[in-house]
Amino acid sequence: MTAKDLKLTRRSLIAAASLAAVMPGVTFAQSKPYPDGTITFVCAFPAGSGADVLVRFFSEKLAQVSKQTVIVENKPGANGNIAAEYVARAKPDGYTVYVHSGTSTAANMSLFKKPPIDVTKALRGVQFINKQPFMLAVAADSPIKDMKQLTEHLKGKGGDGTYGSTATSGKVLAEVYLQLAGVSATEVAYKTGPDSLNDITSGQLDFAALDPVFALSQQREGRLRLLGVGSPQRMKSIPDVPAIKEFGYNVDQLGWWGVFVPAKTPDDTVMTLNGLFLKVLQAPDTEAFLNKFGGDVYTGSPKEVDELLAKTVEEWRGYVALAKIPQN
Amino acid sequence: MEVFDHLATGFMAAGTLQNLFFCLIGTVLGTLIGVLPGIGPIPALAILLPITFGLDPLSSLIMLAGIYYGAQYGGSTTSILVNMPGEASSVVTCIEGHQMARKGRAGAALAIAALGSFFAGCVGTVFIAAFGPPLASIAQQFNSPDYFALMLLGLVMAIVLAHGSVMKAVAMVLIGLLLGLVGTDTNTGLTRYTFGLSGLWEGIDFLPLVLGLFGIVEIIRNLENPPPPRDAISTRMRDLWPNKQEIREAIPAALRGTMLGSILGILPGGGAVLASFASYTLEKKITKTPRRFGHGAVEGVAGPESANNAAAQTSFIPLLTLGIPSNPIMAIMMGAMIIQGIQPGAAVMTTRPDLFWGMVASMWIGNLMLVVINLPMIGIWVKLLSVPYRLLYPAILLFCAIGVYSTSTEPFMMVLMIVFTVFGYVLFKLGCEPAPMVLGFILGPLMEENLRRSLVISRGDPMIFINRPISATLLVATVLMLCLIIFPQFRKTREEAFQEE
Amino acid sequence: MVIKSPQDFGAGILFILFGAIGLWVGSDLNFGTARNMGPGYFPMIICGLIMLIGLIVAAKSLAVEGPAIERIQFRPIVFILLAIAAFGLFIEDIGAIIASILLIMFAAYARKDVNLIETVVFAVVTAAFVVIIFVYALGQPMPVWWGR
Numbered sequence: 001m002t003a004k005d006l007k008l009t010r011r012s013l014i015a016a017a018s019l020a021a022v023m024p025g026v027t028f029a030q031s032k033p034y035p036d037g038t039i040t041f042v043c044a045f046p047a048g049s050g051a052d053v054l055v056r057f058f059s060e061k062l063a064q065v066s067k068q069t070v071i072v073e074n075k076p077g078a079n080g081n082i083a084a085e086y087v088a089r090a091k092p093d094g095y096t097v098y099v100h101s102g103t104s105t106a107a108n109m110s111l112f113k114k115p116p117i118d119v120t121k122a123l124r125g126v127q128f129i130n131k132q133p134f135m136l137a138v139a140a141d142s143p144i145k146d147m148k149q150l151t152e153h154l155k156g157k158g159g160d161g162t163y164g165s166t167a168t169s170g171k172v173l174a175e176v177y178l179q180l181a182g183v184s185a186t187e188v189a190y191k192t193g194p195d196s197l198n199d200i201t202s203g204q205l206d207f208a209a210l211d212p213v214f215a216l217s218q219q220r221e222g223r224l225r226l227l228g229v230g231s232p233q234r235m236k237s238i239p240d241v242p243a244i245k246e247f248g249y250n251v252d253q254l255g256w257w258g259v260f261v262p263a264k265t266p267d268d269t270v271m272t273l274n275g276l277f278l279k280v281l282q283a284p285d286t287e288a289f290l291n292k293f294g295g296d297v298y299t300g301s302p303k304e305v306d307e308l309l310a311k312t313v314e315e316w317r318g319y320v321a322l323a324k325i326p327q328n
Numbered sequence: 329m330e331v332f333d334h335l336a337t338g339f340m341a342a343g344t345l346q347n348l349f350f351c352l353i354g355t356v357l358g359t360l361i362g363v364l365p366g367i368g369p370i371p372a373l374a375i376l377l378p379i380t381f382g383l384d385p386l387s388s389l390i391m392l393a394g395i396y397y398g399a400q401y402g403g404s405t406t407s408i409l410v411n412m413p414g415e416a417s418s419v420v421t422c423i424e425g426h427q428m429a430r431k432g433r434a435g436a437a438l439a440i441a442a443l444g445s446f447f448a449g450c451v452g453t454v455f456i457a458a459f460g461p462p463l464a465s466i467a468q469q470f471n472s473p474d475y476f477a478l479m480l481l482g483l484v485m486a487i488v489l490a491h492g493s494v495m496k497a498v499a500m501v502l503i504g505l506l507l508g509l510v511g512t513d514t515n516t517g518l519t520r521y522t523f524g525l526s527g528l529w530e531g532i533d534f535l536p537l538v539l540g541l542f543g544i545v546e547i548i549r550n551l552e553n554p555p556p557p558r559d560a561i562s563t564r565m566r567d568l569w570p571n572k573q574e575i576r577e578a579i580p581a582a583l584r585g586t587m588l589g590s591i592l593g594i595l596p597g598g599g600a601v602l603a604s605f606a607s608y609t610l611e612k613k614i615t616k617t618p619r620r621f622g623h624g625a626v627e628g629v630a631g632p633e634s635a636n637n638a639a640a641q642t643s644f645i646p647l648l649t650l651g652i653p654s655n656p657i658m659a660i661m662m663g664a665m666i667i668q669g670i671q672p673g674a675a676v677m678t679t680r681p682d683l684f685w686g687m688v689a690s691m692w693i694g695n696l697m698l699v700v701i702n703l704p705m706i707g708i709w710v711k712l713l714s715v716p717y718r719l720l721y722p723a724i725l726l727f728c729a730i731g732v733y734s735t736s737t738e739p740f741m742m743v744l745m746i747v748f749t750v751f752g753y754v755l756f757k758l759g760c761e762p763a764p765m766v767l768g769f770i771l772g773p774l775m776e777e778n779l780r781r782s783l784v785i786s787r788g789d790p791m792i793f794i795n796r797p798i799s800a801t802l803l804v805a806t807v808l809m810l811c812l813i814i815f816p817q818f819r820k821t822r823e824e825a826f827q828e829e
Numbered sequence: 830m831v832i833k834s835p836q837d838f839g840a841g842i843l844f845i846l847f848g849a850i851g852l853w854v855g856s857d858l859n860f861g862t863a864r865n866m867g868p869g870y871f872p873m874i875i876c877g878l879i880m881l882i883g884l885i886v887a888a889k890s891l892a893v894e895g896p897a898i899e900r901i902q903f904r905p906i907v908f909i910l911l912a913i914a915a916f917g918l919f920i921e922d923i924g925a926i927i928a929s930i931l932l933i934m935f936a937a938y939a940r941k942d943v944n945l946i947e948t949v950v951f952a953v954v955t956a957a958f959v960v961i962i963f964v965y966a967l968g969q970p971m972p973v974w975w976g977r
Contacts, residue, residue, distance in 0.1 A: 046530075052374055053663040060381060074374075075738070078526040116526075162785055168517070188784050191514050191777075194652050194659075198471050204785050217666070221651050221673040292666050326518050364962075493837070495889075499844045499882040506851055506875050513868040520868055521854055544909060551905035551939055722936035723955050725909065726929055729916045730963055742917025746910050753906055757898050758843060759836040776871045788864030 034094050034269045035276075038069045042098045044083035046076040050213055050293070054257070055099045057289055058129070061280040079168075080104050081116050088122035092264035094273055098123065101132075102258040102305070103169060106312035110320040111168065113327045120313060122263050125305020126270055127277040129257035130295035133231035134173045135215045136244065137208050137224045139201045147177075147227050147247040150207055154183040161185035161206040164196040168325065170209035172316075173230045173253050175323035180249040193218075200224065212255075212294025230254070237291035256298060256312075258305050270302050331457055338685030342693055347390050350383070351690050354391035355697045358398020362415075363406055364731055369399040369415070373660045385668040386683055390690040392664055396657055397449065397640045397691070401698045404441040404633055408434060409709060410724055412543035416534065417636040419766050420604040422542055424621065424628030431624050435710050436570035440626060441633040442702045444582040448634035449695030451586045452593070452641025457688050460649045467594050467646055467654075473782040473793045477802035478595070479775035482602050484809045485609040486767035494813065497764045500755075504768025507532055511773075515780050527740035536741050537769065539728050540748030541755075541762045547721045548753060554717075574626045581611050581627035585634035593639030594646060595654070605767055607635035613812065641691055647672055648684055834895025841887025848880030908939035925963070929956035 041059045045051040056072050063070040075083040080100060090096035105123070109115050117123075138144050144153055154161045163185050165171040171187055178184055188205060190196040193214030200208050201223055210224075216238065218224040228244035229235060230253035244251040259277055261270065278299055280286055287297050300308075320327070341347070361372045373392055380388030403418035408425035421441065428437040470478075483505070487497045510521040511531030522528040570578065588610065589603040611627040612618060621628055644661075646652045651673030653659040665672045670680065677684045712720075732741045755762055786792035793799045832838045851872060861867025912935035920928040933952035937943050 046370075050659065050663055053377060053660070053667065056374070056377055057381070057667065076530060078529045082526055160787065186784060186787075188781055189515050189517070190781075192659075194654075197652060198468060199781075199785065201468070202471055204471055213666075217651060217662075217671065217673070220671050221675075288669075289667060292669070326516060328517075328519050493886075495882055495886050496837075496840055499840075499879055499886070502875050502879045502882070503844075503847060506847075506872060506879070509872055509875075516859075516868050518858075518868055520858060520872065521851075523854075544913075548905045548909055548939075551909075552899075552902045718937070718940060719951055722912075722933040722951075723959075725912060725936050726916075726932050726955060726959055729913055729932060730925065730929065730959055733916075733920060739917040739921065742913050746913050749910060749913070750906075754843065757836070757901065758840040759896060760840050760843075779871075780866045783864060783866065790864075 034272055035066050035068050037095060038071060039063075039066070039095050039097060041070060041072045042083050042087050042096065042100075043072050043074050044076060044080040044098075044100050044104075046074055051101075054129075054293060058099060058277075058280065061283070061286060062276060065279045066276050079108055079111065081108055081112070084108070084119060084123065085116045087260065088117045088262055090262055092262040092266070094261060094265055094269035096262065097126070097273070098260040099129065100257065100260070101255060102128075102309055103255045103312055103316075105258075105260070106309055107168060107316045107320070109313045110316045111325065111327060120306070120310050123260040123309075124263045124265060124270065125302050125309055126259040126261055127274045127281070127302070128298035128300050128305060128308075129259065129277075129281070130290045130293075131231065131235070131298045132212050132255045132257065132293070132295035133229040133235065133253060134167070134169045134209055134211060134255060135229050135241065136174065136177065136227045137200070137210055137215050137219070138206070138227060139203060140219075140223050140225050141201075142203070142225065144207070144227070145225070146242075147244055147249065150227060151181045151183055154178075154181070154185055154206065157185075157206070159184045162188050162204070164188050164190055164200055164205045164208035164210075166190050166193050166196055166208075166210055166214070169253070169255055170211065171325065172319045172323045173251065174207075174209040176251055176253065176319065177244060177249055179322060180251065197223065216294045236296045238294070256308065257295075258309070260305075274302055334681065334685045335457060335689060337681055338687075338689030341386060341682040341686035342390065342690035347387055347686070347690060348693070350387045350391040351394050351694050352697055354394020355398040355694050356701065358395035358400075359402040359405075359698065359701060361395065362399035362402020362404075362418075364402075364727055369396050370656055370660070372399070373657060377660065377664060380664055381667060385665070385670055386686045386690075388664055388668065389661065389683070389687055390694075392661055393644070393687065393691060394694045394697075396661075397637060397694060398698055400637050400640050401442065401445055401702055404445070404629075405438060405702075405709060408437045408441065408629070409712070410543065410720075411546040412724065412728070413538055416538075416766075416770060417604045417632075417639075419538060419542070419763060420608045420632040421629060423608070423763055424625050426546075427622065427624035428626070428629065433570075433574075433624065435706050436574055436626075437624075437629050438706045438709060439703065440570055440574065440578050440582075440630050442699050442706070444578065444585065444630045444634040445637035446695050446699040447582055448586040448589060448638035449641055449698075450692060452590055452638040453688055453692045453695070455590045455638075455642055456645055456648070456691075457685075460645045465650075468650070469798060470595060471782075471796065471798075472778045472785065473796050474798040474802065476775055476778035476782055477793065477799040477806065478602075479771045479778065481802050481806045481809065482605065482771045483768060483775060484806050484813070485606060486764045486771070487813055492759060492761060496760050500760055500762070500765040501768035501772075504765035504770075505772030505776075507537075507765075508769040508772040509776065514777050515784070525740075527738060527744075531773070532769075533741060533744060534770075535732050536744035537748045538766060539732065540745040541752035541766070543728060544725065544745065544749045545752035545756055545762075547725060548749070549756060550717065550721065570626070577626040578630035581607075581631035582634040584610060585631035586638045588631075589635030589638030590642045592635070593642035593654075602771075603635040603639035604632035607631040637695075644687070644691070648676065648687060649673075651676075832890060834890040834893055835898045837886050837890035837893075837895045839898055841883045841885075841890060844879050844883030844886065846883075848876040848878075848883060851876035851879070904941075905939045908935050912936040912939075925960050926956050929959055 041055055043052050043055040052074065059070040059072050075086050083098065084105060087096055087098040105119050109119060144150050163174050165174060165187055185206060193210055196208055197218065199205050215224060215226055219226050226241045228242050230251055231243055232245050232252045234243050281297050281299050290297055361369060373395055380391060403413065403415055404421045404425065406412040407418040407421040408429050411422050411426040413419040413422050425437045483501055486501045487494060510528055512519050512529055519529060585607040588607050592603040592606060608628055608631060611631040612621050615627060643654045643658060646654045647658045647662055653662045662672050670676065670683065729742065732745060752762060782792050793803060855869055855872045858869030859867030860869045860873065912932045915935055916928045916932040919931060930952045933955055934948060937948040
């Protein structure tokens with residue numbers, strides 16, 4: 001008797017559900033202009049991580065300028081693929097927004113044997129967020145004072161050198177430099193920056209390729225010396241750190257974060273969202289916030305985001321091969 | 329003494345009405361979050377972080393900190409009452425605390441946990457104030473080989489956690505280790521044992537694993553063997569409170585736990601989690617009546633609870649003194665500080681003494697608030713136990729499911745919970761204990777990571793572990809611990825052999 | 830072959846199976862050498878050890894007395910698992926309230942002599958309560974009703 005009750009209840013539930021699902025379609029004709037409703041930011045990192053803080057910051061700010069509720073949904077895993085796929089499959093109405101590293105999104109195309117989506121086709125760019133280069137660093141008390149001395153030191157070690165890395169971008173930066181400098185060193189991988197700190201400062205590692213947030217905070221603490229940034233020019237927010245390129249190594253690794261939506265999102269929605277983000281990015285406290293996280297503000301048009309994404313995808317095909325990163 | 333001046337500054341800063349208010353909110357929220365199985369402090373902190381953007385730095389830090397150690401207090405509540413650990417450090421409290429509850433001493437267990445935590449919190453705060461910087465610099469000395477040795481010691485201690493067969497316990501630790509290796513291998517970036525499932529890329533999530541193994545299996549256990557109908561639970565103070573005997577046993581354990589936790593909390597990367605396990609091991613090894621363990625030994629609650637709260641306090645030290653976060657929660661706090669324009673590190677003590685000492689003072693205030701909130705709540709919690717079980721357990725199950733789902737909106741979490749419930753059920757039927765497995769799960773991957781890393785750095789030379797003083801010492805301690813475990817076994821087998829003759 | 834300790838025997842078999850499956854699944858991982866361990870080194874050794882312990886425990890169980898395995902009761906575990914499964918399956922499509930009610934209903938039937946009315950009332954009240962806490966008070970992003 002009870003099983004039958006359950007069956008009936010479920011069937012009528014599904015019937016009611018289908019009816020309710022059709023209803024929103026009825027009101028479509030009289031909908032208000034975008035944005036009007038809760039916007040969801042998708043974050044590919046777990047709650048509480050450094051990147052999550054950045055996404056939440058922007059969710060707050062955008063909520064203020066758009067006067068809508070903005071919530072953050074964490075969908076970590078598979079190096080961002082889970083989040084990217086989720087956004088690609090979401091309704092292209094501008095209410096599901098992916099805030100993530102453009103570099104990482106592009107790199108995934110080469111890091112996986114079978115990427116779940118083609119990011120250049122399944123997503124479209126809305127706006128940039130920042131430029132954030134990775135950096136090469138040594139212990140503050142190390143005798144190595146600049147990139148040239150690092151190369152000499154590694155030459156002297158004849159391939160026995162080691163370097164710490166905390167992310168794929170770091171590894172790629174280091175490997176590109178090593179190739180250009182004509183020296184070699186073994187990578188020692190760490191999950192997070194703090195994990196690597198002790199090994200760097202005690203001199204166990206010859207140098208390290210680190211994310212800007214961690215590298216900068218430790219430099220301020222006097223524990224690390226930053227030898228150079230991977231961007232082709234010095235960053236506006238940290239003008240005293242030279243660009244590795246200045247020493248003659250043609251390194252051009254500019255990490256960037258951007259805003260993406262499903263590819264079929266209509267143009268006017270994308271432009272509106274671009275404008276809202278622009279307002280947030282132009283505010284002085286946003287610039288201060290981004291500088292603290294080791295980056296410069298970066299703005300542009302949706303077309304420029306799409307172009308840079310495609311360019312980064314191509315670059316990374318080369319990087320993955322050069323750095324011999326195993327594919328998953 | 330200078331320290332007193334500093335503390336005075338701190339109390340003045342923390343004692344403002346606004347800061348007291350935020351301390352209260354933080355601790356209450358933290359307790360609630362700790363009590364709700366399935367949602368832990370990390371997602372809660374992340375969610376509440378944006379609210380703190382508009383507050384001034386000290387207030388936001390006070391509130392966030394309150395949530396963190398408030399959750400430690402709350403986590404033990406569910407461990408004791410329904411065998412559901414809210415996070416890693418509460419797992420140990422399940423072992424003895426829940427047994428005490430089953431014997432009708434739930435109130436006493438809760439009281440001991442609260443008081444032990446309060447004591448540890450106070451001592452921990454004093455530690456930060458007096459010994460912060462020098463202690464932190466010791467932690468600075470830990471390199472990869474030292475971490476390996478520490479984790480190895482921890483794993484050996486895990487075997488002591490079991491009270492049954494040692495062989496089975498070793499196997500459980502190893503199984504936990506293997507499960508911990510599922511996911512992406514840090515050293516090479518390749519995935520292991522993920523069966524092509526993207527949900528396993530970051531490894532098996534801790535929460536569904538531990539809830540399935542401990543909490544849900546407990547529900548099934550109770551349904552199979554319904555405990556005898558409980559008489560009306562008395563809420564007289566006398567029965568809610570630990571009796572003289574229990575207090576006498578608890579105090580030394582709390583002291584030891586506090587010492588152990590204070591030291592372990594400083595070590596980045598797993599120190600705080602080790603604290604409660606280490607304390608349990610210690611208590612079990614030095615007691616004269618080891619048979620009581622596993623059946624509601626008071627020291628098994630007092631020690632670990634004090635240890636994990638002490639560790640929670642001292643885990644702030646690396647962040648506040650050196651600017652290094654020692655666990656993911658500290659990383660969030662660090663993010664909060666950076667957003668507020670404060671660069672965490674040695675300079676904070678001198679450039680913003682009100683911030684540093686205000687934090688220290690607020691931790692003490694927070695602990696006081698927590699014990700004031702939690703002690704009267706004991707009566708309510710115990711009353712809650714008297715709700716007929718047939719209504720209680722579905723509600724608990726729902727809290728678990730919705731809690732896990734809310735931290736990561738992936739239905740895959742439910743699958744994991746189901747898998748581990750089944751696994752836990754099989755283990756229960758076969759007389760294997762899940763606690764050593766959990767510790768293996770947490771420590772194993774860290775140990776392997778550091779082992780391989782050390783060998784890469786030393787270019788394959790295993791002497792690196794002996795050459796460094798810290799790792800050498802820890803390795804010796806591990807060998808000693810192994811002997812402590814094996815020799816009583818030998819004696820026991822010899823005794824058995826003699827008996828058969 | 831007399832199994833003197835069924836629980837231990839079962840445990841031994843469990844360990845052997847676990848280790849064997851681990852070895853099989855991880856066989857394509859690079860083993861490496863002791864000085865340069867690959868991703869497969871540690872797992873393989875661990876699996877081997879687990880199997881070894883399994884053999885020892887199973888062997889011992891033939892000699893030493895031990896507790897018997899308690900009867901498996903299907904109703905509790907099956908219904909509890911169904912409850913969780915129902916929740917996971919339906920929450921994204923039908924929303925938290927209905928999924929919660931389903932969970933509680935299934936869970937309740939894990940025992941005998943269930944009073945339907947009491948269970949339904951309890952389910953609705955608890956589901957509402959829980960949703961209020963998680964979705965409104967804590968602001969968790971989850972669908973309350975069907976659609977979003």
